[in-house]
Amino acid sequence: MKIAYFDCFSGASGDMILGAMIDAGLPADCFHRTVQQLRLPGCAVQVRRVRRGGLPATAVTVVEGRTAPFVTLARIKRHIEKSALPTDIQTHALSIFARLADAEAEAHGVKTAHFHEIGAVDTLVDVVCAVAGLAALEIDRVIVSPIHVGCGTVQTAHGQLPIPPPATARLLRGCPVYSTGAPGELTTPTGAAILTTLAADFSPLPMMTVAAIGAGAGVTERGAPNLLRLWIGTTPEVAADDEVAQIETNIDDMNPQIYEHVIERLFSEGALDVFLTPVIMKRGRPGILLTALAQPARTDALVRLLFLETTTLGVRIRKVARRTLQRTIEKVATPRGIVRMKAALQDGKTLRRRPEFRDVKAISKQAAMPLAPLLSDVTRIET
Numbered sequence: 001m002k003i004a005y006f007d008c009f010s011g012a013s014g015d016m017i018l019g020a021m022i023d024a025g026l027p028a029d030c031f032h033r034t035v036q037q038l039r040l041p042g043c044a045v046q047v048r049r050v051r052r053g054g055l056p057a058t059a060v061t062v063v064e065g066r067t068a069p070f071v072t073l074a075r076i077k078r079h080i081e082k083s084a085l086p087t088d089i090q091t092h093a094l095s096i097f098a099r100l101a102d103a104e105a106e107a108h109g110v111k112t113a114h115f116h117e118i119g120a121v122d123t124l125v126d127v128v129c130a131v132a133g134l135a136a137l138e139i140d141r142v143i144v145s146p147i148h149v150g151c152g153t154v155q156t157a158h159g160q161l162p163i164p165p166p167a168t169a170r171l172l173r174g175c176p177v178y179s180t181g182a183p184g185e186l187t188t189p190t191g192a193a194i195l196t197t198l199a200a201d202f203s204p205l206p207m208m209t210v211a212a213i214g215a216g217a218g219v220t221e222r223g224a225p226n227l228l229r230l231w232i233g234t235t236p237e238v239a240a241d242d243e244v245a246q247i248e249t250n251i252d253d254m255n256p257q258i259y260e261h262v263i264e265r266l267f268s269e270g271a272l273d274v275f276l277t278p279v280i281m282k283r284g285r286p287g288i289l290l291t292a293l294a295q296p297a298r299t300d301a302l303v304r305l306l307f308l309e310t311t312t313l314g315v316r317i318r319k320v321a322r323r324t325l326q327r328t329i330e331k332v333a334t335p336r337g338i339v340r341m342k343a344a345l346q347d348g349k350t351l352r353r354r355p356e357f358r359d360v361k362a363i364s365k366q367a368a369m370p371l372a373p374l375l376s377d378v379t380r381i382e383t
Contacts, residue, residue, distance in 0.1 A: 011186025
């Protein structure tokens with residue numbers, strides 16, 4: 001399993017996240033290509049080497065170009081959906097903006113949020129490039145350290161606000177945060193939204209075999225190095241007993257076309273698995289039991305999403321024991337192309353190997369070959 005660990009000892013912002021990825025080895029072309037797919041006239045990403053607190057780092061700056069600010073979630077959604085971005089990148093980016101919009105609306109007591117600072121074009125680029133960068137790095141799991149938020153006040157379009165500002169504070173609900181008394185807004189709404197949406201867990205540095213370390217530079221110099229560190233490494237998925245949160249709700253009054261969208265949103269918010277079970281409810285009405293499994297740290301985010309996206313009035317939450325097999329993923333050259341193979345092991349012995357369905361589907365589409373026989377051929381080669 002490939003892990004990205006964000007060490008937020010000096011907070012986090014969108015540009016710091018992008019800088020840390022490039023410093024850890026992601027080619028800058030990934031961001032240039034993503035900006036082109038976003039179709040923002042005159043917009044560009046500039047990358048340069050800098051020093052913060054005497055330490056080398058990478059700084060990323062977004063040149064906004066000629067596009068007007070995106071003041072509403074609806075406008076951001078329309079622009080992303082009309083872009084040339086891959087569907088999975090669109091889905092994850094929109095889930096981040098949905099959380100930003102919810103936090104802004106709740107913070108200011110309105111139904112529909114109007115973005116001010118976070119409506120700028122650079123926020124759109126930061127969010128979409130962060131999602132695209134993690135995909136390009138083939139990260140399986142994002143883990144985030146406790147987040148340093150800073151202290152004092154900050155000037156915003158709503159006036160002078162305490163640090164962290166209300167929207168940022170709401171985004172950080174359920175996450176470990178702290179302040180050492182260092183002045184300034186160390187964690188921005190964009191940084192908080194990206195990390196808290198994509199993180200599978202919050203913890204100290206986990207055990208991993210480190211492959212790369214990158215440092216993304218903040219805009220200003222501070223007393224301590226103004227950096228976000230990114231550790232990239234691997235760890236085997238060992239057979240283990242652990243606990244996950246099981247979140248479920250019964251629904252009998254929702255348009256069934258919406259379930260596909262809800263499932264996609266749940267996975268983008270960190271669900272480990274989502275499934276639907278047909279049930280018979282009171283008065284003999286047919287209904288659906290929607291169940292999601294997730295790491296306990298993602299419970300609040302998934303519950304908020306279910307209340308927002310479905311007709312449910314309540315959910316049930318319980319911790320359940322889970323036992324897993326050791327799993328490994330490796331790239332294998334087959335006569336049809338490169339395919340990721342997933343292996344399940346017990347006591348060091350391989351029980352079964354299966355190709356990644358998405359890889360075979362991509363080969364099928366590119367080569368204009370029927371999917372079913374191609375999947376059978378690739379599976380037979382590796383079993």
